[in-house]
Amino acid sequence: MSKKYSIVIVGGGSTWTPGLLKALCKRQESFPLRRLVMYDINAGRQAVIGDFARLLFQEEYPELDFSYTTDAGQAFNDVDFVFCQMRTGGYEMREKDEKIPLSLGVIGQETCGPGGFAYGMRSIGDMIELVENVRRSSPEAWILNYTNPAAIVADALRFKFPDDKRILNICDQPVNLLRSYARLLNRDVNEFEPVYFGLNHFGWFTHLYDKAGVDLLPQLKAIISQQGFKPADAEQRDASWLDTYAVVADMLRDFPDYLPNTYLQYYLYPDYKLSKLDPHFTRANEVMAGREKRVFETCREAVQAGSTKGASVVHNDAHGDMIVEVAESIAYNQQRIFVVIVENNGLVNNLDDSAMVEVAATLGINGPRPFGVGNIPVFYKGMIEQQFAYERLTIEAWFEGSYHKALQALTLNRLVVDAKKARKVLDALIEANKDYWPTLK
Numbered sequence: 001m002s003k004k005y006s007i008v009i010v011g012g013g014s015t016w017t018p019g020l021l022k023a024l025c026k027r028q029e030s031f032p033l034r035r036l037v038m039y040d041i042n043a044g045r046q047a048v049i050g051d052f053a054r055l056l057f058q059e060e061y062p063e064l065d066f067s068y069t070t071d072a073g074q075a076f077n078d079v080d081f082v083f084c085q086m087r088t089g090g091y092e093m094r095e096k097d098e099k100i101p102l103s104l105g106v107i108g109q110e111t112c113g114p115g116g117f118a119y120g121m122r123s124i125g126d127m128i129e130l131v132e133n134v135r136r137s138s139p140e141a142w143i144l145n146y147t148n149p150a151a152i153v154a155d156a157l158r159f160k161f162p163d164d165k166r167i168l169n170i171c172d173q174p175v176n177l178l179r180s181y182a183r184l185l186n187r188d189v190n191e192f193e194p195v196y197f198g199l200n201h202f203g204w205f206t207h208l209y210d211k212a213g214v215d216l217l218p219q220l221k222a223i224i225s226q227q228g229f230k231p232a233d234a235e236q237r238d239a240s241w242l243d244t245y246a247v248v249a250d251m252l253r254d255f256p257d258y259l260p261n262t263y264l265q266y267y268l269y270p271d272y273k274l275s276k277l278d279p280h281f282t283r284a285n286e287v288m289a290g291r292e293k294r295v296f297e298t299c300r301e302a303v304q305a306g307s308t309k310g311a312s313v314v315h316n317d318a319h320g321d322m323i324v325e326v327a328e329s330i331a332y333n334q335q336r337i338f339v340v341i342v343e344n345n346g347l348v349n350n351l352d353d354s355a356m357v358e359v360a361a362t363l364g365i366n367g368p369r370p371f372g373v374g375n376i377p378v379f380y381k382g383m384i385e386q387q388f389a390y391e392r393l394t395i396e397a398w399f400e401g402s403y404h405k406a407l408q409a410l411t412l413n414r415l416v417v418d419a420k421k422a423r424k425v426l427d428a429l430i431e432a433n434k435d436y437w438p439t440l441k
Ligand SMILES: NC(=O)c1ccc[n+]([C@@H]2O[C@H](COP(=O)([O-])OP(=O)(O)OC[C@H]3O[C@@H](n4cnc5c(N)ncnc54)[C@H](O)[C@@H]3O)[C@@H](O)[C@H]2O)c1
Pocket: 010, 011, 012, 013, 014, 015, 016, 017, 039, 040, 041, 042, 045, 046, 084, 085, 086, 087, 088, 089, 090, 091, 126, 145, 146, 147, 148, 149, 150, 170, 171, 172, 173, 319
């Protein structure tokens, strides 16, 4: 009988947790669990999802030892995998990350803009504490981290835990793009062997091989140029995400070499994106009124009704599926290909060795074996180096408590650029984040 695994979901009260729970139920044959613990610092929020989980497992996974807790000491004993998706400061702070810069004429953007800077400065401390808590009781556990801004979190964890080879940072956007390509090409996503390089939310697909070794990228670029681009799950997306995907066709027209990550739209067309944003109703408001409300209402209703049957909590399960597939590939040494965030060390030959780059890798029991891409052309190198410098200065600002480095970081962010604007944005963000950030001197 094959081994059964023990996992902890950190951020048990996350809007993404029900989709992940469903993915775990769906894959109980291929990735059997003996124990699942949900851990969160917000008891009330987690209880809603936790009670839903209890009912779901009674119905679909009766032998599973399930519990939820706010006690870190209890959560991390005897764990094989930690799935981590926390949001320090919650949506209340995401709203500020987006609105404060916008009130000063700058796009906030919760991961790659100055909003991501603010969010990163909040996430680093909690993520370090989490790793220390896990390592105290489960030194061998795999920590699979999705917490954003993943680029900044990954760099901070590399710096703090240089010898810990069982922390893996990963984003679901590449797999969402691959699923969307599969739909356009009428292929199965599992047929693809992608080549990708960049930083998190800042990268490009350079090739998309099928199992016969044929590169499908030229055909895909032609289709997108002619027909435009939609996410695989377009029917479930908010209008802002549809617009985001549509901009891929513009990026392809201007920069036809490779297929870009959707997040590059913010860096390449900031004027256009700014014109589409409402300073009084940002993505945080859209999510609070949409996904968050829907997920929590559905969980409460299911518990009241005494059954989860028919509770379509999340429509898109790409995120949950990916998390479980990653764990499975590690657990069973499957060596499947995923796009992951790893230390460069020559993978992108003409970039800093210590940068946390995003590339394709096979994943097995000893972790990722990434594929190098050689030298990248000047345009992409220039874009990446500026973003890398911004991200590196952000973590240095956090570890050193340095206002000077924080100002340098924001000045280098392509959404800010002007140093006087950077200072205004920084000062306003410091004020809003005084309960979360280290003091910057
Ligand atoms: N990497 C990716 O591609 C990807 C994709 C989707 C979501 N995410 C990330 O997943 C996280 C969750 O997103 P969400 O929109 O569901 O947010 P959410 O606010 O709904 O959920 C986050 C949960 O984390 C909890 N939390 C906060 N600080 C914590 C801590 N120190 N320890 C334990 N729990 C803590 C909160 O109480 C909350 O219940 C975010 O960081 C988001 O950016 C990443």
